[in-house]
Amino acid sequence: MADTPTPLLPAELQDLLRQLRPVDAAQRVRSMDAIMAAVHVMPAPRRWSLPPSITRWRRRGVLAPAGALAVGLLLTLWTGVTSLTDVLSRSSSAVLAKAEIIGDTVIPRLVPVADETRLVTAGGVRRALHDTLYDTMRIVRFALRAPEATRVMLVESASAALPGAQGTRFAVARDLASGLWEMRTVVSRHAVADAFAFVVDDAQRVPVRTPLSEPAFGPREQALADTSL
């Protein structure tokens, strides 16, 4: 004998649920008449309400399989070409370097002075006038966008370096907020465009392309002339 599942409701309640028929006879007739009256004024339903000569797109709002395939192919080609162009031109992993001049500052600098510029006094030879000059340096912000880099150094050539710091390599820190590798330093105002370069992961050299050679207060010779009295 097969097991019968335990009823979830007592038989009496199930009986009542089946017997509940809240339908009044007069109301039923009125309701059916209202339905049929509305039906008679509605347009008759048809299996093919639109002639098959109309395209599937207009008839059903969907493409036929061949049309969908063609549209999909075109979209794939188009997005493929544009994404390839995007990768070649400006990929998100591309490395970009930038330098900008923030301002100028002055730093004392020893300048060799010719003998004829020395002043001779009654007490003998004393220190030359203006043997210590205050040279104008530039505060430059270097920035590198290299999302996949793990270690970045800023390398400067001798022409841009501070006195006594030729060829120095600076470790560049990464700004967590912007994701850029940034550092600020002072450089000679005579530094040329290719004086600095980033070295990414000790392998890739990225020159800083922003020109740095615009003089702050005029050419070097003019500055020397002004100060070498």
Add this chain to the structure above:
Amino acid sequence: MSGVISIMTLSDALIVRRVLGGDTEAFRALVDRYHDDAVRYATHLLGCHAEAEDAVQDTFLRAYRYLASYQEQDKFRAWLWRILVNRCRTRLGERSRRPEPRDAAVITQLVDANASAPDDDLDRTFLREELAQALASLPADQREAVVLHFTEGLSYPEMSAITGTGVSALKMRVHRACDRLRTLLTDVIHG
């Protein structure tokens, strides 16, 4: 009259085919066949007889409008009930967005309509009233499941096809609804 009688003996699929062929009056046979069950189901679900009548009329008009989408391999009743369930759900949703008296208040119309059955004794009338009140206190999804299962006598796969809910979820709803009904009606049943 003989035409109506012959139509009433036809299967649902054949009647639908006649309606689609232009015989609009044949649709009355389908209305006559399923009107009572639809009103009963909607009344149990909505708890308001007048609102149930509106939902049923709306259901039949939608069924007529979209009759061409009915596939003959499907049961017409299940197809019609899918529309009915959706209409009732829509009305329940509309009701929840506007202040209305609780279901327990409007279900009294259902109780009044059934309590006057001449062959009912007083206990059975009282039990019927309590059952209607208990049904009205159920959540809408549980009430829908228990009415489809017990009142309409549908199997779980049939209920799943109509409501779009999984069989296991429907079983759980029926189980919880029955637990709730048993709790609410313990005193009445054993009293």
